[in-house]
Amino acid sequence: MAQDLLFSLYILVLAGFLGHHVISKVPHLLHTPLMAGTNAIAGISLVGSLVAAGGDFGNVPTILGFIAVVCATINTVGGFLITDRMLRMFKKKKPGAR
Amino acid sequence: MAQDLLFSLYILVLAGFLGHHVISKVPHLLHTPLMAGTNAIAGISLVGSLVAAGGDFGNVPTILGFIAVVCATINTVGGFLITDRMLRMFKKKKPGAR
Amino acid sequence: MESENSLIGFSYLVASVCFILTLQFLSSPKLARRGVLIGVFGMTVAVIGTLMKPEIVVFKWIIPGVLIGSLVGGAMSAWIPMTKMPERIALSHAFGGLAAALVGISEYVRHDPHELTAVTITALGFETFFGFLTFTGSLMAFGKLQGLISGRPITFPGLNAINIAAFIGSLVGLIVFVMHPEMANIFYGICAVGIVIGVTAVIPIGGADMPVVISLLNSYAGLSSSATGFAIHNNVLIIAGALDGTSGFILSMMMSKAMNRSFANVLFGAFGTGDSTAAATSGDTRAPQYNQGTIEDAASTLEAAQSVIVVPGYGLAVSQAQHAVRELGQILEKRGAKVSYAIHPVAGRMPGHMNVLLAEADVPYDQLFDIEDINDDFAQTDVVLVVGANDVVNPAAKTNKGSPIYGMPVFNVENSKTVIVLKRSMNTGFSGLDNELFYLPNTMVVLGDAKKTLQKFKSELETRE
Amino acid sequence: MESENSLIGFSYLVASVCFILTLQFLSSPKLARRGVLIGVFGMTVAVIGTLMKPEIVVFKWIIPGVLIGSLVGGAMSAWIPMTKMPERIALSHAFGGLAAALVGISEYVRHDPHELTAVTITALGFETFFGFLTFTGSLMAFGKLQGLISGRPITFPGLNAINIAAFIGSLVGLIVFVMHPEMANIFYGICAVGIVIGVTAVIPIGGADMPVVISLLNSYAGLSSSATGFAIHNNVLIIAGALDGTSGFILSMMMSKAMNRSFANVLFGAFGTGDSTAAATSGDTRAPQYNQGTIEDAASTLEAAQSVIVVPGYGLAVSQAQHAVRELGQILEKRGAKVSYAIHPVAGRMPGHMNVLLAEADVPYDQLFDIEDINDDFAQTDVVLVVGANDVVNPAAKTNKGSPIYGMPVFNVENSKTVIVLKRSMNTGFSGLDNELFYLPNTMVVLGDAKKTLQKFKSELETRE
């Protein structure tokens, strides 16, 4: 148990430091897509929801899992789509145009 | 086994990304201290050497371990000292002086 | 601990790397879309990996769940107007929090409590508590932004104390629960407190402070995801949660700093009316002192300008004037003027808000400038066009030590030859403070909805061609 | 797998965080020393944690080992001159590689091979191979830098092919070894190949390319540490190895890029003579065409200058002129001139080489400028003083498409009013290329050892006061 906890802590600490560096490099320009994008990524909790909804653990876990699957899918599908929709709008000045 | 490997890979990948971000932020000014400093940190292999030198595993491992302890200690002690010696030399212009 | 064969574990490692790359690519507008693709790929790999788990035996709930979720998520993303992004993001935090909390409950229900280790129990407690808190808190934030709930701070003496007590109470409850994991009532009690605190902690915060709240809830959602990862021993959840959490935390810090306020002040200060008409009276008494410009005056000034800087603010979003401003800009450019856009880090109501709106209207992002890059150019500029911005151009932040926004970085618009301000009334902005810029001799205020005013400028200029 | 109680594991987590912070603090010269302290703390925690391991039963080897190591390390650090830093770093890579390799062998010897998993076996193979390669490779690099071995590329046709074959051979050996871990001879064979490749891969590289080699060996040392971490299931080793490895890799990439050469060219190109006198003949034939200045001429020019930029290069390190240049700079400053230092990323023979030397001579670091920050200032500068730099001020990099250094960023020194070049002869620098800067009308070459020349400038200026 302690070993597992320790490993998880390592991952958390490294990912936390990494997050700090990666996020600080995102320019103001893209802060709204960043918010939408991290949302989409956090939709990875889908992974936990799928196990709850698809396992054979009785009614309550399954129904809770089903709702969780819906919510997480909304986030991940919706999040990636809206991020892309926003990013598509960011254009550099065409060299020809003035 | 596979589980262990996977965990080690996670650590390696996260630390590799993190290293990339952290190192890129070090200015040219401090590249020599950086080389000395990472050297000192890599002296952490001392941890493996200590087990080899202090365990009861027969002569060969112990002697190898002893040499390794000497080498790793040179690196870590020497590395931190020389890094600090260099960094001590970096000074900002005193506001009074011209 | 979930059984995992190494292929499944490897799929999660791939997903983790993809998510890191997604965020890394967001450092450049040119590469960012590639990052999204990589993220989608990672998510797909992780889902396929998960579906290979032996625990998953029935698909009759999974398939409709994924379908419904995709449809709703797709629809929400395709049709939501860009001006509603803050609301959209609040809502998705609510979904994220709910999903995490429900997974937590289902994990608890389906295990014999004594099979679970203390680490898992602690993680489940965190996960559900922060999950529910994020859920209701984000719903409140959404309600305030949408106007479903009054934007004013709703509070009474002692509310903060009660909230803090409830928070500590649930921590104590968690400790008891770890020692007696069979006491389900304590677990559900913790859930209930999370639900309640989400409401009572957000209600007393002013509507206009919601962006900071949303970002903070973002970091709680991240915390909750990471806790899920600890509970079900899943590294990709820990990593995604940590990335999400740091992002929310960094953005909320950035906003408080740019507003020159402390976190504590945002959360407990009951600041801002969230309702700009509230300050109407104070503004009206000073009405006589400012130059009110007509459409014709302003058009003549613009016509003569060689260089124009547009400063958009929250009012641009309110009146959806992004296309109108772009069209006016193009006309001015065709007449030979240099047009730039000065974007303040907290202009609007969300980090990056103005950038997205202007990008939507096809303004190239190399015409958008951060405050550090443009603040020295105002002195050499003929006309500054302030479109629904107020606090971010308030000189009191530089000159008036007593002002609550003193120290916040603001644009030096008053250094330019002429400032044209578009707003509907002499009301205050987000911070409820009067703005002496509007009363300076080189400022011309054109009252009216920003979009309509801009369109009138445009037709006026076109008739003069 | 080593037995570990959670306290020991936790000590390694603390150490990992400390090491990350050490490197993070290195991003600012003000905080960097604090980072070193944190690193020392982390190392101490990790060592104390390790000593608590139940496997460690005798201290009779540990205590003298640590004592000897500390004394040697301390002595080496306290007395080594700053100009010898490249040598110092090469030597410490050798120690690091040897330590990793020996730990690898001892791990193998003390276990029943069939107890070891395939992962451990693979990791041990990598660890010892790269450990030994780093060991002998770094010793060769040290020898070349110190002049113990000829700096010229020592090579013969087919050597690269033999090296590559040996490398592939050891990979194949590793695969066999993983399948038959009891075959110790294969293991020792891999070690032997590592030892040999370290020599044969470095010998054919020119002495002046050693810095890139050293950085690359740094990343191999990191790889070897990480592999040790995989073998003994120790995360702090994996993390420290990854940090070390990325650092070496990034620095070697940076150097090749700044030299405008590919990695492959450095490793297999047998570039550079490492011996500047070798090109003496080509230089001498052009001797008549340059303005040779006397001490007095140069002193008069410096006396009249309002702004001086010093461009130090490898020759500054050779003649140990850092203190002399600082003293001259102070005299010029006292006379009212503005003195700055332009530091090229690959000036000298190691990244950051010039910065350390000038810092040693007490030049404040806010007078040191990177190429991007100063390159536009040369045009407004009265005098540029080139102290033992050559390639980094070679205009051929900008103008001559045929030159091997074409495309490498160089200082625009020729744009200034006067350039004073200090060198001992008309020989070429590291790249072996002639430098037309020396033959321009506004360039004055003062021949002689840089330190002595600078001291003469100084006394000349002092007599004129």
Ligand SMILES: NC(=O)c1ccc[n+]([C@@H]2O[C@H](COP(=O)([O-])OP(=O)(O)OC[C@H]3O[C@@H](n4cnc5c(N)ncnc54)[C@H](OP(=O)(O)O)[C@@H]3O)[C@@H](O)[C@H]2O)c1
């Ligand atoms: N961006 C963020 O992340 C964030 C987060 C939290 C808080 N904030 C805060 O929000 C504020 C943002 O400053 P800001 O200058 O953008 O906005 P602001 O200070 O809130 O001012 C908005 C201005 O727009 C005008 N306006 C509103 N609707 C309009 C319409 N339809 N047509 C024309 N004008 C209209 C308002 O005046 P009338 O009512 O007279 O029209 C007001 O002067 C800052 O105080 C900041 O601290 C920002």
Ligand SMILES: NC(=O)c1ccc[n+]([C@@H]2O[C@H](COP(=O)([O-])OP(=O)(O)OC[C@H]3O[C@@H](n4cnc5c(N)ncnc54)[C@H](OP(=O)(O)O)[C@@H]3O)[C@@H](O)[C@H]2O)c1
């Ligand atoms: N910094 C790094 O990380 C690194 C790594 C690898 C390679 N390099 C390469 O090293 C080169 C560095 O360029 P650089 O301009 O600094 O040096 P350089 O091109 O090697 O030139 C050194 C100059 O110093 C002169 N010199 C030597 N000893 C001297 C003394 N005692 N007194 C006065 N002058 C002396 C030499 O001329 P005389 O012999 O006539 O005196 C020569 O002109 C670049 O080509 C770079 O690519 C750098």
